[in-house]
Amino acid sequence: MTTQFKVCSCNQTMPLDPAAGAALGAALDAGVLHPASQLCRREIGAYLDTLQGVDQVVVGCTQEQALFTEVAQQKETVAPLRFVNIRETGGWGAQAKQALPKMAALLAAAALPDPEPVPTVEYDSGGSVLLVGPAERVLPWAKRLSGQLSVSVLLTSGHAGAMLMERDVPTFSGSQIGIDGWLGAFKVSWQQANPIDLELCTRCNACIEVCPENAIDFNYQINLDACTSHRDCVKACGAIGAIDFQREETQRSGEFDLIFDLSDQPIITLHQPPQGYFAPGADPLKQTDHALQLTQLVGQFSKPKFFVYKEKICAHSRNTTVGCNACIEVCSAAAITHNGNHIKVNPNLCVGCGACTTVCPSGALSYAYPRPTDLGTRIKTMLATYAKAGGTHPALLLHSQEQGLELINRLGRMAATGALQGMPARVMPIDLHHVASVGIDTWLSAICYGASNVLILSTGDEAPQYLAALEQQISFAQTILSALGYQGTHIVLLKAQTPAELDKQLHALTPAQAPGQRALYNIAAEKRGTLDFAFTHLLKYAPTAKEEISMPAGAPFGMIAVNTSACTLCMSCVGACPESALLDNPNMPQLRFIESNCVQCGLCEKTCPENAITLTPRLLLSDAAKKPAVLNEAQPYHCIRCGKPFGTLQMIDNMVSKLSMHGAFAGNIDRLKMCSDCRVIDMMENKKETSILEMKR
Template identity: 75%
Template sequence: MSTQFKVCNCNHTMPLDAASGTALGKALDAGPLNVVTQLCRREVGAYLDAVEGVDQVVVACTQERALFSELAAQKQTVAPIRFVNIRETGGWSAEAKTATPKMAALLAAAALPDPEPVPTVEYDSGGQVLVIGPASRALPWAERLGAQLEVSVLLTSGGGEGVQDRLLPAFSGAQIRIDGWLGAFKASWQQANPIDLEVCTRCNACIEVCPENAIDLTYQIDLDKCTSHRDCVKACGAIGAIDFARDDTMRKGEFDLIFDLCDAPLITLHQPPQGYFAPGANEAKQTGDALQLLQMVGQFSKPKFFAYKEKICAHSRNEQTGCNACIEVCSAAAITGDGNHIKVNPNLCVGCGACTTVCPSGALTYAWPRPSDLGLRIKTLLTTYAKASGAQPALLLHSQEHGADLIGKLGRMAQTGGRLKGVPARVIPVELHHTASVGIDVWLAAVSFGATNIAILTTDEEAPQYVTALRSQIGIAQTILTALGYQGSHVQLLRVDTPQDLDNALHALQPGEVPAQRATFHVTQEKRTTLEFAIEHLLKFAPQKKDEIPLPAGAPYGMVHVDTAACTLCMSCVGACPESALTDNPNLPQLRFIEKNCVQCGLCEKTCPENAITLTPRLLLTERARQAVVLNEAQPWHCIRCHKPFGTLQMIENMVGKLSAHGAFAGNIDRLKMCPDCRVIDMMENKRETSILDLKR
C-alpha cells in the first residue's frame, strides 16, 4: 500500500514551499510533494481527493485532526489516515528554515504501520460510587452525583447540613482501607462512632436528650463533648442504633468508583488505580474529577502493557530474593513477589514501563508498543533524517500527555514572537506512552543508528523512583559510551516544568560523538540481544578499544568471584542461577561461569552457604564473555566401597569434620565417605547383621 502525504504551511506561518516539497518527497521516496497553504479550509478539496481511494494518507497537521476525521467519516472512506505534528515540533521555531530533514523524518515515521494488537485488560463499571470524607464535603457531592450514579457515602467526621433524608446509603468510620481498581474496589473501615448510620432512623430523639449537645444532624456523637451519661442510648431504645460497647466494628463494601474527599488521600501511590479520584479539599479539582467520574460508567479496556517470561526472571530462588528492581520501581503497586517469580496485576498496571527499563534479564518487556516497534520508528526517523541531509540528530523522548503539551506550548510561544527559539531543527520529538518505558537497550541502539543525543523529557507526572531509575540507567549507558572513547554526553535527563526551561535545555544540548557508520541491525524483543547488537557495533567503531569496562552498581553485566578456599563446590549457586551463567560439569567437580549470561541479580551470592561468592559489575568485551570459564574445581572423592567418584575431597572432609561428633553418625563415619548407593547398601547390611545377632541371642 502506498502513502499520500498532505503537507500544509499553515497559512504561510511555516517556511514550506515548492522547494521544500521537492526535498521532502525525495527523502520519502514519494516524488515532489505539493505544499498547500490552507488544507483545512480553501484547499480542503486536495484532502478529500486523497481519501477517496484506499491508499494511506498522512496529514501533516494535528491542529485540525477532528475536522479531517469528521470529513473522512462523512465520505465513509476506507483509507487509513494518520496525523503528525510538524508545526510546533519544528515549523514554528527560529530554525524552521533548516528543519526540512526533521519534517521528513516525522512524516516517514507517521507512515509506518500500526503495531500489532496486544491482549487487552477489561473493566466493567456499573456506576456504584463510594464518596468518602468529612460530612461538610462529602454530603453535598453525594447529593449532586446521586442524580446520575448509585452513590454511597462514608463520613469520616460530622458537621455540615446533615443526613436527614435516607436517600442514599450512609456510613461512618475510621481506619479506612481501599483496595482494587475500576469496577472492583473493596473498601473496609472500622465503625468508630457509637451511632450506626445504617440503623439510625433520624428520629432526632438522641439529639433532644443529649445535655452536652454532642449530637448534631449528621447523627454522629462528638466523643470529646460526651460525658457518657447514656441518655441517648435510652432514647434510641429498641431501634438499637447507638452502642458504646459495640463488639463488631468491622464494615466493608464493594464499589465501582471511589471519590476520596479526605484531606489526605487514602491511597498515596503516585499512580493510583483507575477509578480512584482524590481531589481532597481542592474545589476546582473536585469539579474536574467529578466530571471524569461521571464518564467512567460502562465497559472499558486498555492494552496489557507488559509481557513476562518467568523462566529468566531473577527475582527469587528457594526463598532467597535476588532482583527486586521491578517491585521497587513500580509506582502503582502492581507488582508483587510470587514465589520464585513475580506477579503483575494488569488491572493496576498503568503502562509506565519502568519495570521493563530496570529489568536486567529482559523477563519483563514492554508490549505496547513492543521494543521492536519503537526501534523501527527510531531507526526510520534517523535514516530518513540522514537521507534528507540532516546532521547531528537528537531524539527528544517525551510522554504523550504532559511532555507533548509542553512541546506544543514551546512551539506556539516561539511562533508568536517571544524570546523563545522553539524546538531546534536537529531535535526530533519521539512521543511515548511514558518516558520510563525506554531504557539502555533502545538508547544504545539509537546511538548506533546515529543519534548524537537522547534527551529524556520528564515533568511532574513521573514518579520520583522513575527519575532515580532513569538516572541510574543513564549512568550505565554513558559509562559504556565514554569508556569506548565516544566524546560528549549522549543521554540526558531533562527535568523541566515550563516552556522556557525546555527551550533552554534543548538549545544547551551538545552533540555527542557517534560511530562513523550507522548500524543496520533491528531492535529485537529480547533486551539483552539488542544490547549485544548495539555494544558490538559501538565497539567495532570505537575510538578507544577496550577489553572490559567497569560499570556502576546496578548494571546488568558483571563477574562472579569465588573464594576457592571457602567453596565446597556444593553447586547451590548453579541451582539458584536463573540465567545459566553458573553451570557445573557433569563429568568433573567444576564450577563454570559464562559472563555474557550474568545479570548480577545476586541470587548466587545470597544462596551460597559458605559466603564464598562476590559480584563485580563490569562489561567484558572479549570472546571470553561467551566462553565457559572454570571458577573453581577440586579433586574428586571416590567412594571407599565402590570407588565411583562423587563429590569433592574438600566437601567430604568438611562433612566428616562437622558430623563426626553427631550422635546419628557415631560409629558410622565411613558411611559419609560412601556414595549414596553404597551408603544405603551398607545400612541395609548392618541392619541385617543386627537382626541375625538378635535372633542368635
C-alpha cells in the first residue's frame, strides 16, 4: 500500500523548497510526497484530496493534529491517518538546512504499521474516596468533593478552626495509617487512638459542656494532654457509647477506590505511588489539580500490561536461595515481590517504567510497550532511511512521551526565534513511555545499525534508582565498545530540565565510531539472543579484535571458577542454575559450563555446599563461549557389591570420613560404599539373617 506524505514548510519557516521536497520524497520507500506551505489554512483542500482513497496518510505536523483529525472525521475518511513532528525536531533551528535526512527518517518511522495490541490491565472505580489528613485541610475538601464522589474522611488531627457539623460523610479518626492497593482496590488500616469514635458520635455537644478541662472542642476529639480522667464525658455520652477510654479493639480498616492524602508527608513514600493515590500535601495548587483528577477517575479504566515474564529463566532464586535481585531493587512502585523461588509482578501496581527489564540479566522480564521487536524495527527503519537520504553520523535521542517530549518541543520553538541552536541535524528523537525501559541490547543494536551515539534524556522526574541502573548498564555497553576499539563515547545519559541545558549538551556531543558495515539482523524478543547478534557484529567489524573483555562488577556476563580440590561433584550447582550454564554429564562424573549462558546471578556460588565456586565478570566473544567446558571431573566410584558406578572417589571418601564415627553407620560403613539398590538389598539380607537368628533362639 502506498503512503501519502503531507509535508508542510509551516508558512515557509522550514527549508522545504521544491528541490528539498524532491530529495525528501526520493528517500521514502513506497510513498508519495505532497509538499505544502500552508497546509492547515490555505491548502487544506489539498489535504482533503489526499484523504479520498484508502492509502495511509502521514502528516508532518503535530501542531494542528486536532484540526486535521476533525476534518478527516467530518469527511468520514477510511484512510489511516498518522502524525509526526518534523518542525521542532529538525525544521526549526540553526542546522535546519542539513536536517533533511532526519525528516525522512521520522516520516518513514511514522509510516510503519501499528504494533500488535498488548494485553491490558483493568481497573474498576466506583468513586469512593478517602480523604486523609488534618481536619483543617480535609473537611473543606470533603464538602467540595461530596457532590461528585462518595467521600469518607480519616482525620489525623483536629484544629480549633475546624468544626464537624452534619454527619454527611463517614468520618473516622486515627493514626498509624497503612495504605495498600491501587485504583479501585485500596485497603486502608488505622488505629482508633482517641477515646471518641467519630462514627458513633452524634455531635450533641454533651461531652463539651461537661468537660472541666475544656479538653474537647468541636472536632470531637479529646486532647489527652489536657484530660485528667474525670470521665464526666463518658457519663454525659451515656448509652450512645461513643466515648471509651478502655477500648480494646482499636484496629480499623476500610476499602476505597481512591485516596486523597492531605497529610504533611505522604503516607505512601514510593517514587511511583499506585494509580488512584494522590498526595498534594499542603500545596493549594496541587490540591486543586489532584482533586480535579480524582473526579475523572470514576468508571472502568485500562492500561497496557507493560511486561512479559518468563519464570523458567528467571535467576532470582532456587530452593529459597536468592541470586539475582536486580528487578526488585530497581522497582520504584513496589510492584515486584519475592514469590517463593521466583518473583511476582503486580500488573496493577506496575507503572511501565521498564527499569526491571533493563536490569534483568536473563531476559526473564521483557518490555511490551513497545515490544523489543517493534522498537527494533522502528530504529532500524529510521537509521536506514537516514543513511539513504545521505545523512552521516546519526544519533538517537531516547526521551519520554511526556516531560521529554515537552522539553524537546520547547527547545524547537526557542530555536525558531534564534534564542537557541535547536536540535542538531544528526539527532533523531525517539519517544518512549519511559527512558528506563530500553537497555543494553537495544543500545548496542542501534550502534550495529549505524548509529554513532545513543542519547538517553533524563528530565529530572525519574527515580534515583533508575538513573543509577542506567548509568551501570551504560558502563557495561561502553566497556564493550571501547575494548573492541570503537573510538568515542557512544552511550550518553543527558540530564537536562531546561531547553538551554538540553541545547548545550546536544551540541557538545561528538560522533563516536560505528561499525563499518550496518547490521542486517533484527532485534529479537529474547534479550540474550539480541546481544549475541550484536556481539558477533561488533566483533566482526571491530577496529581491535578482542575475544575476551574484562567487565565491571555486576555485569551479566562472566565465567565461574571451581576449586577442584574442594568440589565433590555433588551437582547442587547444576540444579540451581536457571540458565543451563552449568551441566552435568550423564555418562561420567563431570561438571561442565557454557559461558554464553551465564548471567552471573550467583546462585551456583551460594548453593555450593563446599564453597568451591567463584564468579568473575568478563565477556568471552570467541566460539568457546558457546561450547561446554569441563570445570571438574573425576573417575567414578564403583559399588563394592555390584560394580556399578554411582559417585566419585572424593565424594565417597568424604562421606565415609564424616559418617564413620556416627552411631547409625558405625556398624554398616560398607553400605556407604554401595549404590542405592545394593544398600537396600544389603539391609533386607541383614534383616532376614537377624530374624532367622531370633527364631533359632
